[in-house]
Every structure is written in C-alpha cells, then in structure tokens.
Amino acid sequence: MRRFAELLETLVLTPSRNGKIRLMVDYFRSVNDPERGLALAAITRELDIPSVKPALLRQLVSVRVDEELFRLSYDYVGDLAETIALIWPVKGGEREGRNDVPTLSEVVAELLAASRREGPALVKGWLDRLDPSGRYALIKLVTGGFRIGVSSRLAKQALAEFGEVPIEEIEELWHGLEPPYESLFAWLEGDAEKPESAALAPFRPVMLSHPVEDADFTRLDPADFAGEWKWDGIRVQATVDQGVKRLYSRTGDDISGAFPDLVDALTFEGTVDGELLIARPLADASGIEIGTFSDLQQRLNRKRLTAKMLKDHPAFMRVYDVLFDGREDVRALSFRERRQRLEKRVKQFDPRRFDLSPLVEFPSWESLAAHRAEPPLPMIEGVMIKRWDAPYLAGRPRGEWFKWKRDPFLIDAVLLYAQRGHGKRSGFYSDYTFGVWREEGSARELVPVGKAYFGFTDEELKKIDRYVRNNTIERFGPVRSVRADAEKGLVLEVAFEGVNRSTRHKSGVAMRFPRISRLRWDKPPSEADTLEAVEALITGPAVDA
Incomplete structure (x- = not known):
C-alpha cells in the first residue's frame, strides 16, 4: 500500500x-x-x-x-x-x-x-x-472516489508511453482485458506477444477534429469538404458484434447500462459513430423534436433509471459515420464512400432511435459562415468540416476534420455562493454559483443562473478564495454565502454555450457549459446583467431539474 x-x-x-x-x-x-x-x-x-x-x-x-x-x-x-x-x-x-x-x-x-x-x-x-x-x-x-485529476484515458496514455505503443492499440484491447492486466504489461515490456482481445463488440478509437483557424480558409478548397451540423450532445460509438451490443463514450467508457433504450434498439451488425441526444416524437407523428443538452444531462451518469425517466427523456443517436459495415472494416475508405454506405444502412435503423446527420450544402466558405451564424435549430453548436476523401483515422489527424463552433455567449454575473473543491483544491473555495439581477418594478434582487468551477488560473483562484473568506455572510456546511448587493460584490464574466428554461435555479434558467471567462474586479455589481438579458438568449424548451 x-x-x-x-x-x-x-x-x-x-x-x-x-x-x-x-x-x-x-x-x-x-x-x-x-x-x-x-x-x-x-x-x-x-x-x-x-x-x-x-x-x-x-x-x-x-x-x-x-x-x-x-x-x-x-x-x-x-x-x-x-x-x-x-x-x-x-x-x-x-x-x-x-x-x-x-x-x-x-x-x-x-x-x-x-x-x-x-x-x-x-x-x-x-x-x-x-x-x-x-x-x-x-x-x-x-x-472508488479518485478525484486525483486522472481520467481513464490519461491512464491509458501512460500505458502507451510506458510500452512505447500508440494509445489506440491500448484502447482497442482494453475492454477485453481484466485486472491485474498481467498479459498487457508483459506485452508492453516486450516479454510476450500482444494479447488478443476476448471481448465482442470492442471499442474502436475515434477520429477527432481540430478547431478551424482563419488561415485554414485561405489554403483549403471548399469543394474538397463536406459540411455537417455540430450537435449539442455527446459523442458516442454504437457497436453490435455477433449479437453483443455496446454503447461507448468517445474515450472508450462503456455507457450501455445508462442507455438501455438505445442499446435495445441496436439491430444492425457493425459499428457506427454519432451524437447521443434526447429526442421525442412530435405530437402529429411527423418526425422528432431534438432536446437540449440539459435534457441529456438528466440521463448522464445515472445508475438507476425509472420508467418515467426513460419515457420523458428517450435516448436518440444521430449517426454520422460507419467504421464497420457488418463485419467489414471500412475505416480505410474515404468519407464519401463511408457516407454512401451509411445512407443505405441507416434505412434499417429504428427511426424512433436513430437518424442520419444531414449534410450542410455550401458553395463557399462565406456560405458556410452564414449557416454557422444562423443554424436552423438552437441546440446546434456550429458546423463540422470533413474532407471527402479522408479515411477514418484514430486520434486527431491534421487537415481532415475541422470543427467551427459558434462564438460563446458572455454575461456579467455576481458571485453568490462558493463551495470547497476536491483533491488539490480541497483547501480552496473553487466552485462558484453566480447570479444576475431580476427586476420587478423598482425592486431588484440577485437570482442564481449557473455554477462554474474552472476558467481561472491558480493565482486567480487564490484571490477569489481570499475574497470569499473575507466576505462570508453565512455558512451552509462546505458552502459559503458571500456578500452580494448593488454596492459590494465580485463580478464574474461568464462564458457559456446556451441557456434553457429550468427549475434547477430560482431564476428559472440554466446555462450550458458555463465557465469563468474573466474576473471583473473593476466592475460594480450594480452593473451586472439582468435576468431579462439572459432570457433573451434562451435556446430551447423548458427542462426539469
């Protein structure tokens, strides 16, 4: 020990x-x-x-x-x-x-x-x-509460460096191995042959994209690329191998148990790549309504699922690539060829659980920029740009796939509560709940709209922690309430991807992916944003807590 x-x-x-x-x-x-x-x-x-x-x-x-x-x-x-x-x-x-x-x-x-x-x-x-x-x-x-800043994938990266092998080889083997991994270490040390994965429906390392840069548009021909919407869900891989069905996250974690409704609907043989969403059938049965990321959060990381949860938040997969067509490995084919296969294959899928991610037609980069600025649905994060002749390559190959996200929203909010962190942050107040002004007639009050715990440097963390300790007005276990009124308070510039109606906060709204963008020590709290301004950015239907 x-x-x-x-x-x-x-x-x-x-x-x-x-x-x-x-x-x-x-x-x-x-x-x-x-x-x-x-x-x-x-x-x-x-x-x-x-x-x-x-x-x-x-x-x-x-x-x-x-x-x-x-x-x-x-x-x-x-x-x-x-x-x-x-x-x-x-x-x-x-x-x-x-x-x-x-x-x-x-x-x-x-x-x-x-x-x-x-x-x-x-x-x-x-x-x-x-x-x-x-x-x-x-x-x-x-x-099992290892809050030590090490993800499963980071541990696999350490294994890859230990054995001087690509991490993709570790990922493909992982789900067929069991602790204490003696055959894996023997191979990595050069004392044995590479172990064969005994698992059916193994994870296949995913292909990732690079953020697009302005210089890319001057050297790339739009005719060489396909455009797709970037959906506000989580990346998943669904695979069926000799009747064994599995759903994986982008990092190779088996999340099948959290989404039995989607796994049960897997009827094809092969492996597809796509976005996990929540989708409900329209009342007139003419199609589906895609939910927000807040909808999806109701299903993530749950160990127990009720019938009501499965009914109210049905899992759905928007498919955009195929890695194995039946038992044939098609990753070496071009994206165009894989897309053509997928268009035929997806017709066999249950339309209540799967559909094909639509392409975005664009004759020029300016045209794609216009699509990105005004997407047809509010839960679209931006656009993906994929080279037509690109094979499916594990990792993040350069020049093949690009993501062009919409610019984040920004608001100025006031710090309301602070909670102690975990691990190396356990001695600091590092989790922050912030609010904006709700105005009713001449009355103003601060109401919480979100919570964030990153986006600041270690030095900034120390300054915020000192501020929290010096301005605490109430304590609730590990949480402190700080002074926040028109004259005194810490203003935080918060960046986020969208906002939805929600019962989670007193304000009735909840943010998507909030993070601290900047500390506004210079700004008085009276000049922070209003709830009305935040509500104007709402991007989806109501969401329960």
Whole structure:
C-alpha cells in the first residue's frame, strides 16, 4: 500500500497532465505484478469493492471521533477520505496490532472475498495499521472516489508511453482485458506477444477534429469538404458484434447500462459513430423534436433509471459515420464512400432511435459562415468540416476534420455562493454559483443562473478564495454565502454555450457549459446583467431539474 499511497499523493499534488503521466509511467516501471495492475484498475475505476460503502466509513469514524469535531473537520477539508485519514485516532497514540503494512493485492483480495458485514472490520483494522497517507489511499480504493485529476484515458496514455505503443492499440484491447492486466504489461515490456482481445463488440478509437483557424480558409478548397451540423450532445460509438451490443463514450467508457433504450434498439451488425441526444416524437407523428443538452444531462451518469425517466427523456443517436459495415472494416475508405454506405444502412435503423446527420450544402466558405451564424435549430453548436476523401483515422489527424463552433455567449454575473473543491483544491473555495439581477418594478434582487468551477488560473483562484473568506455572510456546511448587493460584490464574466428554461435555479434558467471567462474586479455589481438579458438568449424548451 505504501507505493500506491505515494502514487495517489503525488498525483493529487501534480497539476500538469505530462507530470501525471510521468508519475504513472515510473510507477509501472518500478512496481511488480499484480500491484501495478490493481493500481491501474483502481485509478481507471475498474475495481468495484461492494463490501464497503461511504456510509459505513462514516459509521466507523463516528465511534472514534466526536460527531461535531468530525463535521467541522469535514467542512474545512472538503474531502471524506482526506478527513478520515487525518482525524482517525489510533488507540494509545500508536498503531495497534502488527506493524507491517498490507500490500495492495492483500487488501483487494480480502475485500473482494468479504461480506458487507466483514468489510468494515477489515477496513478498521487497516486504518489502525496505516499512516495518514496509507489511510487516504485505502479509503479512495474502497469508495472508488479518485478525484486525483486522472481520467481513464490519461491512464491509458501512460500505458502507451510506458510500452512505447500508440494509445489506440491500448484502447482497442482494453475492454477485453481484466485486472491485474498481467498479459498487457508483459506485452508492453516486450516479454510476450500482444494479447488478443476476448471481448465482442470492442471499442474502436475515434477520429477527432481540430478547431478551424482563419488561415485554414485561405489554403483549403471548399469543394474538397463536406459540411455537417455540430450537435449539442455527446459523442458516442454504437457497436453490435455477433449479437453483443455496446454503447461507448468517445474515450472508450462503456455507457450501455445508462442507455438501455438505445442499446435495445441496436439491430444492425457493425459499428457506427454519432451524437447521443434526447429526442421525442412530435405530437402529429411527423418526425422528432431534438432536446437540449440539459435534457441529456438528466440521463448522464445515472445508475438507476425509472420508467418515467426513460419515457420523458428517450435516448436518440444521430449517426454520422460507419467504421464497420457488418463485419467489414471500412475505416480505410474515404468519407464519401463511408457516407454512401451509411445512407443505405441507416434505412434499417429504428427511426424512433436513430437518424442520419444531414449534410450542410455550401458553395463557399462565406456560405458556410452564414449557416454557422444562423443554424436552423438552437441546440446546434456550429458546423463540422470533413474532407471527402479522408479515411477514418484514430486520434486527431491534421487537415481532415475541422470543427467551427459558434462564438460563446458572455454575461456579467455576481458571485453568490462558493463551495470547497476536491483533491488539490480541497483547501480552496473553487466552485462558484453566480447570479444576475431580476427586476420587478423598482425592486431588484440577485437570482442564481449557473455554477462554474474552472476558467481561472491558480493565482486567480487564490484571490477569489481570499475574497470569499473575507466576505462570508453565512455558512451552509462546505458552502459559503458571500456578500452580494448593488454596492459590494465580485463580478464574474461568464462564458457559456446556451441557456434553457429550468427549475434547477430560482431564476428559472440554466446555462450550458458555463465557465469563468474573466474576473471583473473593476466592475460594480450594480452593473451586472439582468435576468431579462439572459432570457433573451434562451435556446430551447423548458427542462426539469
């Protein structure tokens, strides 16, 4: 556990992406099997420890620590694992029982074999034997709450660098492998042949685009490119292989369980690429109505789905490419040829769940710019530009696909609430709820319209955190309410992609992808924007919280 604990601690404290990759590569090189494979499984959330849940950990610590002391400590630290690791008192002031520290493989093996009644007792014993760093790693392991700034794909990138192979090879193998990945590491170290994926319907690494730049229009011929709308959903890949059906995110995460209605409708053999949306049939049965991203958020990351949720927010896929036509790999064909195949294939799909992304005709870049500025539907983010003769290449090849998004909306809002962050931000107030002025007659009040937790630098974070602490008027657990009125308040310039009606906030609106664009220390809060100005930007129908 010591090396695993050291890895987690350094990952949390390392801000840069490349720095995190180097740490993981060094760990893979210096730690033997099966420890490194189990660490990889934990970081990529491929380990499920059913015998211990966060509520049981709270019960354990409540026996050792005064309830009010724990509440105040948790409020200050902002992270359950870190709080328990630091506050856990060992009887007699020293670690009880054996002085040796368990290995990661011992911990995992015993917990997987334990019942829900046995699991907490095991954890309690280990907490007494471990130091604070080890306790933190243990709690993260059993809860799966790895807020350490490492995504599953970043861990795969570290594997690719460790073995000096393309990440696409890792991604195609991943879903056919199981922890502790000994065959994978043997291949990456050159001690064995590349393992064969045993999984049916595997993930195929996706092709990505580059943001278009002004210089691109001077060197590219519009006749060489197709145009498509850029839909406001999430990129997915649907695949059927010998009856096995799977739905993947763009990073290769299997999200089939969250969208059973769409997966059940997969009746073709092959693999298609597209956009996951919410779509409802029109009342007159003449077609479908595409929902907003806020609609889609009601389905994302849900572990339990009700019949009402499936009915009110039906999953839909707008298909725009084909990778496997039946069992034939067609990625080497041109986009034009793949599109022609897709036009024939999509006729076999259930129209209540699938359709073909329409092309945007444009004789010139000026014509495409006009389409981008005035799309036919408000939930369109911009346009995609795809070279007609481009094969489907994994990764982000240059000169093949471009995205040209609409310019973001900007408003000036006032900071209302701040909440402690997680991981390396657990000591700072880094999650911000902001509001605008609602005016009724001569009365004005600030009402919340959104929440953001990025878009600012580390130095700006420190300044905002200091402002929050110095201007707190109320506390609600880890949340602080700050002074915000016409004379005193911090104005934030907020960028966002769209806004919809919603019951989530008191204002009745919710923003799409809000982020802090700029801190307006120079602007008085009385000059922040109004709710009326925000409502004028509404891009879709009402959305429930």
